[in-house]
Amino acid sequence: xxxxxxxxxxxxxxxxxxxxxxxxxxxxxxxxxxxxxxxxxxxxxxxxxxxxxxxxxxxxxxxxxxxxxxxxxxxxxxxxxxxxxxxxxxxxxxxxxxxxxxxxxxxxxxxxxxxxxxxxxxxxxxxxxxxxxxxxxxxxxxxxxxxxxxxxxxxxxxxxxxxxxxxxxxxxxxxxxxxxxxxxxxxxxxxxxxxxxxxxxxxxxxxxxxxxxxxxxxxxxxxxxxxxxxxxxxxxxxxxxxxxxxxxxxxxxxxxxxxxxxxxxxxxxxxxxxxxxxxxxxxxxxxxxxxxxxxxxxxxxxxxxxxxxxxxxxxxxxxxxxxxxxxxxxxxxxxxxxxxxxxxxxxxxxxxxxxxxxxxxxxxxxxxxxxxxxxxxxxxxxxxxxxxxxxxxxxxxxxxxxxxxxxxxxxxxxxxxxxxxxxxxxxxxxxxxx
Amino acid sequence: xxxxxxxxxxxxxxxxxxxxxxxxxxxxxxxxxxxxxxxxxxxxxxxxxxxxxxxxxxxxxxxxxxxxxxxxxxxxxxxxxxxxxxxxxxxxxxxxxxxxxxxxxxxxxxxxxxxxxxxxxxxxxxxxxxxxxxxxxxxxxxxxxxxxxxxxxxxxxxxxxxxxxxxxxxxxxxxxxxxxxxxxxxxxxxxxxxxxxxxxxxxxxxxxxxxxxxxxxxxxxxxxxxxxxxxxxxxxxxxxxxxxxxxxxxxxxxxxxxxxxxxxxxxxxxxxxxxxxxxxxxxxxxxx
Amino acid sequence: xxxxxxxxxxxxxxxxxxxxxxxxxxxxxxxxxxxxxxxxxxxxxxxxxxxxxxxxxxxxxxxxxxxxxxxxxxxxxxxxxxxxxxxxxxxxxxxxxxxxxxxxxxxxxxxxxxxxxxxxxxxxxxxxxxxxxxxxxxxxxxxxxxxxxxxxxxxxxxxxxxxxxxxxxxxxxxxxxxxxxxxxxxxxxxxxxxxxxxxxxxxxxxxxxxxxxxxxxxxxxxxxxxxxxxxxxxxxxxxxxxxxxxxxxxxxxxxxxxxxxxxxxxxxxxxxxxxx
Numbered sequence: 002x003x004x005x006x007x008x009x010x011x012x013x014x015x016x017x018x019x020x021x022x023x024x025x026x027x028x029x030x031x032x033x034x035x036x037x038x039x040x041x042x043x044x045x046x047x048x049x050x051x052x053x054x055x056x057x058x059x060x061x062x063x064x065x066x067x068x069x070x071x072x073x074x075x076x077x078x079x080x081x082x083x084x085x086x087x088x089x090x091x092x093x094x095x096x097x098x099x100x101x102x103x104x105x106x107x108x109x110x111x112x113x114x115x116x117x118x119x120x121x122x123x124x125x126x127x128x129x130x131x132x133x134x135x136x137x138x139x140x141x142x143x144x145x146x147x148x149x150x151x152x153x154x155x156x157x158x159x160x161x162x163x164x165x166x167x168x169x170x171x172x173x174x175x176x177x178x179x180x181x182x183x184x185x186x187x188x189x190x191x192x193x194x195x196x197x198x199x200x201x202x203x204x205x206x207x208x209x210x211x212x213x214x215x216x217x218x219x220x221x222x223x224x225x226x227x228x229x230x231x232x233x234x235x236x237x238x239x240x241x242x243x244x245x246x247x248x249x250x251x252x253x254x255x256x257x258x259x260x261x262x263x264x265x266x267x268x269x270x271x272x273x274x275x276x277x278x279x280x281x282x283x284x285x286x287x288x289x290x291x292x293x294x295x296x297x298x299x300x301x302x303x304x305x306x307x308x309x310x311x312x313x314x315x316x317x318x319x320x321x322x323x324x325x326x327x328x329x330x331x332x333x334x335x336x337x338x339x340x341x342x343x344x345x346x347x348x349x350x351x352x353x354x355x356x357x358x359x360x361x362x363x364x365x366x367x368x369x370x371x372x373x374x375x376x377x378x379x380x381x382x383x384x385x386x387x388x389x390x391x392x393x394x395x396x397x398x399x400x401x402x403x404x405x406x407x408x409x410x411x412x413x414x415x416x417x418x419x420x421x422x423x424x425x426x427x428x429x430x431x432x433x434x435x
Numbered sequence: 436x437x438x439x440x441x442x443x444x445x446x447x448x449x450x451x452x453x454x455x456x457x458x459x460x461x462x463x464x465x466x467x468x469x470x471x472x473x474x475x476x477x478x479x480x481x482x483x484x485x486x487x488x489x490x491x492x493x494x495x496x497x498x499x500x501x502x503x504x505x506x507x508x509x510x511x512x513x514x515x516x517x518x519x520x521x522x523x524x525x526x527x528x529x530x531x532x533x534x535x536x537x538x539x540x541x542x543x544x545x546x547x548x549x550x551x552x553x554x555x556x557x558x559x560x561x562x563x564x565x566x567x568x569x570x571x572x573x574x575x576x577x578x579x580x581x582x583x584x585x586x587x588x589x590x591x592x593x594x595x596x597x598x599x600x601x602x603x604x605x606x607x608x609x610x611x612x613x614x615x616x617x618x619x620x621x622x623x624x625x626x627x628x629x630x631x632x633x634x635x636x637x638x639x640x641x642x643x644x645x646x647x648x649x650x651x652x653x654x655x656x657x658x659x660x661x662x663x664x665x666x667x668x669x670x671x672x673x674x675x676x677x678x679x680x681x682x683x684x685x686x687x688x689x690x691x692x693x694x695x696x697x698x699x700x701x702x703x704x705x706x707x708x709x710x711x712x713x714x715x716x717x718x719x720x721x722x723x
Numbered sequence: 724x725x726x727x728x729x730x731x732x733x734x735x736x737x738x739x740x741x742x743x744x745x746x747x748x749x750x751x752x753x754x755x756x757x758x759x760x761x762x763x764x765x766x767x768x769x770x771x772x773x774x775x776x777x778x779x780x781x782x783x784x785x786x787x788x789x790x791x792x793x794x795x796x797x798x799x800x801x802x803x804x805x806x807x808x809x810x811x812x813x814x815x816x817x818x819x820x821x822x823x824x825x826x827x828x829x830x831x832x833x834x835x836x837x838x839x840x841x842x843x844x845x846x847x848x849x850x851x852x853x854x855x856x857x858x859x860x861x862x863x864x865x866x867x868x869x870x871x872x873x874x875x876x877x878x879x880x881x882x883x884x885x886x887x888x889x890x891x892x893x894x895x896x897x898x899x900x901x902x903x904x905x906x907x908x909x910x911x912x913x914x915x916x917x918x919x920x921x922x923x924x925x926x927x928x929x930x931x932x933x934x935x936x937x938x939x940x941x942x943x944x945x946x947x948x949x950x951x952x953x954x955x956x957x958x959x960x961x962x963x964x965x966x967x968x969x970x971x972x973x974x975x976x977x978x979x980x981x982x983x984x985x986x987x988x989x990x991x992x993x994x995x996x997x998x999x
Contacts, residue, residue: 028944033955038788056944059789059955063666064939067687071940074477074690075851077860079943092478186672238565238583240673249766249962250566274762274962392478396689400499403672410586410673425498429689432493433476444904445819452816452879453831459872460838466849477848525743533737541986542744545751548978550933550950553971556957557754560964567766567964569753576769602747653877656839663935667957683844692848699845706840714833 026054027081027315030069032302033059036134036264036342037084040323043331047322053315062189073098073307080307081316085130086189087121087301087373091390094129100306100313102128102320109321113346118301121373121385130303131324134264135344137367138197138297140284141251141269142258143277146170146177150257157285157295160201160226163258167234170257179234181256182227184409185243188395191409192402193298193387194260199223201288201296205377206389206426211435213426215401215419224415226289228408240409252276260286260296263367266360267339283363285370294378298387299371301345344368393433397426464703471696478690490697499681504705506590507677511658513594514601515651521598522605522650523643529606530613547603555667558596559585563668589673596664601657605650612646613639652713659706678702751975758782758968765964781969789952791973798948798977800863801938802931805870806924809878812871814920817882818908822891832883835876843936854941861943869941870931878927885919886912925985932978949974 031037037059044055058080060068069083073093085093093099105111111119111128118132140163142154150169155162167179183194196206204219214220231239234257236250244261248268251259252275259265272278286297304323306316322328326348332341338355343364349355350365376386383389388398404418404425471490474483494500529540546554562568563584571581584592616639624634660679669675671684682702686695745752757765759777767775785791820828850869851860859865889912897911913920935950942951956963956970 030943033957035960041788058943058947058951060951061954061957063670064954068940070477070687070690071847071851074481075848075855077851077855079861096478096480186670236566237581238586240586241565241583241669245960245963246564246566248960252962253766255566268960392476392690396684396691399670399684399688403670403676406586406672407674410583412673421498428497432691432694433479441823442825445823445825448815448819449831451812452835452875455812455872456835456838456875459875460841462853463841463846463849466853467846470848528736528740528743531736531740532733533740534733535737535741537986539740539744541983542748544982544986545748545979548929548933548982549751549975550935550953552935552950552953553754553974554750556953556967557750557971560967561753561757562750567768569770572768572770599747599750652836656836659840660842662844679842679844682842686844686847695845696848699842702842702845703840706842707837710833710837710840 025052025312025315026056027312027319028056028058028079029082029084029304029319030058030060030065030080031084032062032065034062034302035268037302039332039336039340040133040328040342043328046331047319050322051315051318053318055319063187076309078307078309081310081312082304082306082319084133084302085305086303087299088385088388088390088395090122090130090303090305091124091384092392093305094124094127098308099129100308100310100316102131102306102317105317105321109325110348113326113348114324115345115347115368117299117368117371117373118345121299122301122303130301130305131320132301132303132345133324134342135299135301135368136262136264137299137344137364137371138261138286139263139266139363139367140258140260140286141266142166142282142284143170143254143256143280144282145280146257147282154282154284158287160230160287160289160296163260163287164226164230164233167230167258171234176255177257178236178250178255179257180230181236181242181247181250181259182231182239183243183247183261184231184239184406185241185246186399186403186406187243188388188398188402190243190402191406192398195224195227195402195405196387196398197286197296197298198227200294200377200386201286201292202226203289203292203294203378205379205381207381207383207430209380209382211382211430213423213430215423215426220419221415222289224405224408224419228415231409240406262300263360263364264343266364267343270339270359281359283360285363285367292378294376295370297367297371299368299373300387393429397429400425467696467699470692471700473693475693475696476691486693490693491700494685494694494697494701499676502674503676503678503681506675507659507679507705509590510594510597510661510675510677511655513590514597514658515654517594517598518601518605518654519647519650521602522609525602525606526609526613527639529610543606544603546599547601549600551600551661551663552667554600555596555664558592558599559668563592585669586673589669589675593664593668593675596668597658597661601654604654608646608650609643612643616642655709655713659702659709678705751979754968755972757965758972760965762962762965765968766962781965782973784966785956785969785973789955791952794947794949794952795977797863797942797946798932798950801866801870801946801948802928804863804867805874805931806878806927808867809871809875809927810882810920810924813875813878813882813923814908817879817886818912820879820883821886821889822894832880835879839873839876847940850937851940860941861946863946866938866941866946866948869937870934873934873937874927874930877930878923881923881926882916882919885916885923888919889915921985925981929978929982 041057048054072079118135119128122128122130122132147154152166171179183191185191199220202219202223204223205214208214247259247261248265250256251269254276269275269281270278286295288295304320306313310316329341329349339358355361371386373384373386388394401422404421407413408415408418472485474486562570565571565581565583574581582588621638624638662679665671665675665680671680682695682698685691685698758781760775761778764771764775854860854865894907897907938948938950939954953970953974956967
């Protein structure tokens with residue numbers, strides 16, 4: 002009994018002490034991407050303005066996803082703000098796990114958020130996460146190599162052109178690969194890329210009755226095309242290349258073209274890191290001839306508040322600060338317009354200063370042309386371009402992409418992989434009760 | 436002679452450890468068993484009712500199950516063979532008189548201090564990367580085409596990384612055992628003109644048998660559950676999905692706690708089969 | 724040494740052993756070297772060994788991004804706490820097993836070891852739920868308990884093997900002199916077992932220090948140790964080898980230094996006392 006009282010008293014005392022020292026502390030789980038790291042550097046400004054302290058839990062993407070998912074599904078309450086993506090947001094929102102982002106201040110101007118991003122981060126019209134930055138994907142190419150090859154990149158190329166150009170640019174003796182693409186297993190890595198490539202060949206993950214479609218000819222065409230092109234002009238060992246591996250290949254001048262996230266544009270044009278900074282051009286992601294869907298995806302890293310947090314108001318204040326127009330200006334002032342978090346707000350793209358950034362227009366065009374509600378040529382029952390926003394997708398797509406990566410590594414044929422993908426997906430969907 | 440009294444005191448003294456471990460085993464085990472009979476999908480609202488043996492049947496009948504068991508055994512077996520064989524050779528080398536033995540010994544045990552995550556990251560990025568990795572540079576230096584380690588030789592790569600971490604452990608145990616070898620016995624054999632191999636086979640190896648048992652027992656326990664090395668390097672692709680990793684995929688990637696729990700039960704069964712097998716050998720050797 | 728050894732043979736042994744030792748140590752050495760390079764130098768082709776401009780830049784960046792001392796302190800508390808608690812619980816158990824053995828002693832020992840075979844991922848949800856209910860999430864106390872339980876079998880087993888090396892007659896003699904059980908353990912057994920206990924403590928400290936599943940998944944801010952520190956340096960964007968190397972070096976340096984200074988005990992500890 003005494004002990005209990007003593008403990009309680011001690012706890013109360015510590016509580017008082019901490020309460021006196023800091024008004025409030027919020028804990029934020031985030032991914033270790035460059036823009037997020039930069040935001041951490043500016044946290045002091047937020048604390049100065051509001052008196053709210055911020056604790057950061059910065060984790061690598063896969064660990065973060067595992068960590069926050071465990072916490073939200075068990076209502077662990079470890080975080081006041083979680084950094085999540087376009088895949089998680091609608092699912093978690095629908096489950097009532099996130100605080101709706103309503104009643105933001107007029108100054109915040111919620112309508113300024115790009116409509117594509119808002120839609121992707123909402124469920125039933127309610128916004129559940131505010132985009133910190135958004136991206137689509139596009140072609141980044143070496144203008145000098147393109148010229149050498151005697152070709153000219155159109156603004157909206159086809160896959161056939163990309164393949165020809167890649168072959169023409171390839172120079173194995175000088176360690177130049179015509180094209181670098183993601184082959185790494187994982188639904189957010191190579192899985193995302195092959196899914197959008199599928200879209201641009203007219204393929205889809207599921208038909209309207211949630212039946213997997215890997216046994217359809219479009220998938221075979223897309224995968225065969227991808228594998229053949231990479232064999233002709235891709236780097237060795239591309240089966241383990243993800244975003245980062247390709248980024249460093251491109252920065253070292255070892256790729257003629259690279260089709261990937263629009264945010265990469267600021268890295269490849271940054272002379273500090275990139276040896277080819279002044280020789281990069283941009284174009285829309287390709288489609289197969291005659292197919293009316295391009296292979297660009299849509300993604301946002303966004304800040305959301307888990308339901309049940311004690312610090313809802315403070316968390317909202319932080320989100321308003323971090324995803325505001327003012328924050329963008331703060332970064333622009335200190336580090337230049339090329340380094341502001343892109344792809345979240347309409348006003349950014351209307352800013353004449355930002356329009357001078359070489360990749361601004363193509364990024365906006367790519368984002369605007371992505372439609373998560375109609376991602377494929379044939380109708381689908383799901384929302385999402387490089388993913389299907391259902392809880393089962395991440396697990397299924399990771400395994401499917403592992404089968405595809407085995408094709409890229411030459412360990413099995415396209416047909417074998419598609420057969421396994423079809424069987425596995427069917428098995429999982431049936432288990433999930435579709 | 437142990438009296439009745441001392442026996443009960445002994446029991447009392449063992450009680451805390453036994454009770455704690457029993458709790459540590461039973462609580463998660465009971466919860467795992469409970470979940471394994473349920474359809475439990477956290478992202479679809481959690482507990483969706485009892486499903487009997489569904490999860491168990493689904494887990495084994497999945498096309499990933501047997502390859503995963505096989506991958507687990509290959510990794511455990513591969514690492515055991517490499518660490519024991521290299522460990523014996525290394526221990527015999529370190530047993531020889533030399534200058535700076537202490538420093539060499541530190542160099543050899545150092546990998547044991549490195550966190551598994553760190554060692555996997557270092558190997559993956561700085562050694563096995565097919566473009567910028569040191570091994571790629573080495574290959575190119577000799578005019579060979581660099582290997583993409585983690586896709587073309589995925590199993591070998593993982594076995595290599597894990598062996599590097601556990602070689603120090605094996606070496607040290609074996610070294611201590613060799614140092615206690617009666618050198619007169621060896622010299623006598625040498626005088627008799629017994630060839631090196633024969634001496635090794637008839638004198639050294641039997642002497643090491645107990646140490647080898649320890650190495651195998653302890654390493655197996657740790658190796659059955661290796662996770663970080665696979666998570667960081669291949670993410671389970673290219674045939675490196677072990678049973679532990681398969682369970683991880685079910686529980687965390689697919690968010691199917693019921694199915695994953697059934698997998699956990701299978702993993703416990705596999706571990707116990709291995710354990711019984713080991714006990715047979717260890718039981719004999721530990722009494723010595 | 725009874726065997727006469729020629730200088731030539733000794734030189735040969737030395738050369739070979741050093742070569743092998745350096746080869747095994749090389750990945751660590753390379754990590755340490757890389758941590759002093761710039762990101763561009765870290766991926767230079769051909770690789771740079773010593774001929775680069777040494778810089779402390781990466782350490783500065785890492786320290787600015789995350790408060791190293793806090794992670795370090797948590798690692799020390801968690802690894803140290805779990806080891807000490809484990810030894811306190813294990814000593815009586817190991818004593819009983821070593822000096823009052825019964826038929827079932829060995830079975831109990833092996834059963835204890837077998838509890839280590841539970842795959843951690845399989846029980847993440849149950850344990851996480853339990854931790855929420857007990858309010859132990861992100862507390863050092865919670866992790867101390869979990870890591871203690873994980874390592875307890877190893878601690879018991881190591882101590883048991885050490886205790887068995889202590890001749891029983893000494894204890895008998897003490898008992899004859901009228902020593903109580905408490906005195907026997909405190910004044911007779913413990914002093915003799917100190918080297919063994921020291922090795923046990925060291926080894927388990929290292930195992931707890933390196934544990935990366937529970938320490939990552941059950942912590943957020945307050946209790947996050949160095950394993951969580953590392954998890955933020957495998958970057959998905961841009962060049963990161965040098966920063967990762969700096970963070971890795973910072974994470975393994977304390978334990979490497981500890982190992983360096985306590986080599987003798989550790990070597991003994993690594994043998995689990997089971998080899999004479």
